[in-house]
Amino acid sequence: MFKNIATLLRLFQIARVFARHDALAVLEERRLVPGKLAAVAVWIARKASKKNTELRPGQKLAAALTELGPSHIKLGQFLSTRADILGEQFTEDLAHLQDQLPAFDGKRAVAIIEKELQGKIDDFFLSFNETPVSAASIAQVHFAETLDGTPVAVKVLRPGVEEDFKKDLSLFYSLAGLLEKARPSLKRFKITEVVETFHETVRLEMDLRMEAAAACELSDNFTGDYTYDTPEVDWDRTARRVLTMSRIEGIPLDDRQALLDAGHDLEEVLTTAAAIFFNQVFRDGFFHGDQHPGNMFVGDDGRIVAVDFGIMGRIDKSTRHFLADMLIALLKQDYLALAKAHVAAGMIPPDQKIETFAQALRSVCQPIMGKDLSDFSFAKLLGQMLHLAESFDMTIQPHLLLLQKNMVMAEGVSRGLEENLNLWAISQPLVEEWIIENRGPEAIIKDGVTNLSDSLKALPKLIHNLEAASDAFSQQGLRLHNKTIQDFHNESSGTAKWAFIIAIASFTFSIGFAVNFIFFNS
Template identity: 35%
Template structure:
């Protein structure tokens, strides 16, 4: 029932803003065009198409707002006028009541705002899809921000997730690509991710970890968390000052090296994924700022660490080797790695997969980012995936989303950035260091206590294994005897069934030979296959001959 009501709400919003006009009619099947005919009865609102889409997403809630945030980073897929409106979804979502915000803070901290803070700003600094932020100053003079999750948002998210799960199950059951794409697993992972985002204490812990990873780094700054004032529904952190990464004019006005800024963004991403194995997975432009100090060596500032991701060591390794192989244009190795990692079925012909990967990847190399059609590339990869039954890896969904954000951000900052040239040296260095003596020694030091703890059990395990082998050797004659007895019984059952069939055939053959009328009836049954040349008695002789043949076997 809840899902049905949500579908009605989505339909009403679709109708209100006439979103059908945003879809080229030629791209819809005739059934969809027929269903959209009633929309034409309502006049379109007097606003731009980008504003109509933005307002619709705002009305539908946080999940749809996040979808709009992702679209705003893809100017290659979304027209420029719509991107400009969608950018307002980053931190300009309509705020909720400021007095309600204050009550939520005081309830969470158990004290009055005036007691905890020296000053407090009633007007919000930012209002995003999930939370709202206000400025404040601690009694020691430290400027901070206070973050509160939007009230009642859990119910709205649960409704949307149920709807997404219904759609995912439908796709998985009825679509040709449903099982390969794992839509149900993807929605489950997304549900866990977005509900984790509502736990501000978890976000604070993520921010502390990311801050430690980039301590004293020239690439990225992460603000400090004030744990004395942080709860699962209230977060207090250092207030940062920087230029939003999408304010290109301001960045250029202060003399920012845009090429270096774009390259450092790529380096930060790969460092998080491969060196730290802990990456900021919500890197849309509303969460990224640029420090005003040293514009010739620009430094990023990251906020909102609610969503982070990590990979297994195996996925890290295969992902890095796949990227390096593509950079080297070693498509054979790309195909082999896909089979080794289990991303495609084991029986896949490597030669065919190699040719398909070459066809998709070869056109994108040695071109600046602005000349690469990633929309066409994704379509080609999808066709390749479908052909070879390549399965979606749910554990890589967050990484894929982050890659999309990085690509869109790089396109806005420095369209001539060669992503491959920037990333290739980093991955080569990481793979070399992974198996260096220093890295192996570090792994030995890390796991040595566990090995030493288990070492006294090793002799017992060895002797136990040898004892099992000995027992298996002693049991071997018994197993062979049991297997032989089973085979004898199976042969006897087969022989009895054969004798029964032969007996039936013999009776029928004798009857057909002795009584011609029966033979004539058999002949009439087989008239449609032109076997009526045989006399009636011959049918009986054939059946008897078949019985004799079976008796010989």
């Protein structure tokens, strides 16, 4: 299971850090330490633990992950979307993990840039500040000016970060396999798949060209919409380990006093932010996956400006329709329809009792019915609904978990800016309009027309195939493969023979009917 001694030593080091922060409580509480390892963990905890009764278990876990470095910080942030595994309080605490680390030497950043761009730093920049303005687990950012004096921000991957992540990912895979083997009850959480999803997320984050492409796509989606802006990518100064973008200025979205001092209307700011979030999710199906306040700013003209596009979420049209159907059923308090929407979306196995699931949904949703949107957390409600996976074998789709995480962040920012305003209360008209346009009677007719149009486009090919089949049938008869004929004669069941004859007759009739239909309607 563990490939070498180095992996075992790393595991022991991790255990000591967990114990030092008294973070092994989370492993005990969630029964994530199997068999003899539990006894070892308890022994380590007694030797190294620094009990801190003032912190919650999730906060202790966050502190331990921070000490362990980049890959563990990223893992903690990723797990902050998995309330189904760790519970709501743990994930809420992990959501506050600060992705900040000491900066690496600016001269090393210059060396990386020169290697990636294949030239001297002076060939690309008029000036380059070797002191970074921010440093995170995967990369750090420097300010610079291009040769024509344009101010830019240059993001550079940490030296050796890929190799560090590769080593820890190997350990994560080993632990996932061990947990699923030792605790069969954990298999429904698909822990190995969780690690695979995390692996894919990190892999994309460590290719800064992917981040550049995401920024461009997001910008294209808001062409002509001057409420939202993203930095412009400088592709001539961008490579796998270097990303250069135009420099942006603004007030952090959660700095209430600074926004007021600058003369911004907080309700207007929140209304703009709500519309942007809604359009990303429902209109485009492509949303910024890490919308914490450090990545969101308000410009002088009131527009929202975003940075850091390493984590992006995609929601296909069918899932957006599921969310709309879910909202419609919720507003009607039709919990059976709500349960059926989950089944139709493939989130609940068809062998589950849908009436029991509807009852479970009622237990979660009924307490908030009749309340004003500003009086409850829609993000928390979605989290509770997803948490029902524990009882009903629900398949949790990663993009929905990422969406729920961002909803939690958005709610926190909105309530921090203006306690009496709620993001979803502001978004309600947008939601209602989108539902009417996409799930109302007109939308159903439109979808039907679109499907018919697609069928008509395929009709010429169908006609050609039917004509060819008809010609072949009239000239040569219906030819069967020798093996098919032999199997038919060898089949002893009279019922099977009659079924075979009926099938051939039906096929022949279908060809004739189709050809006649096309002829008389052309």
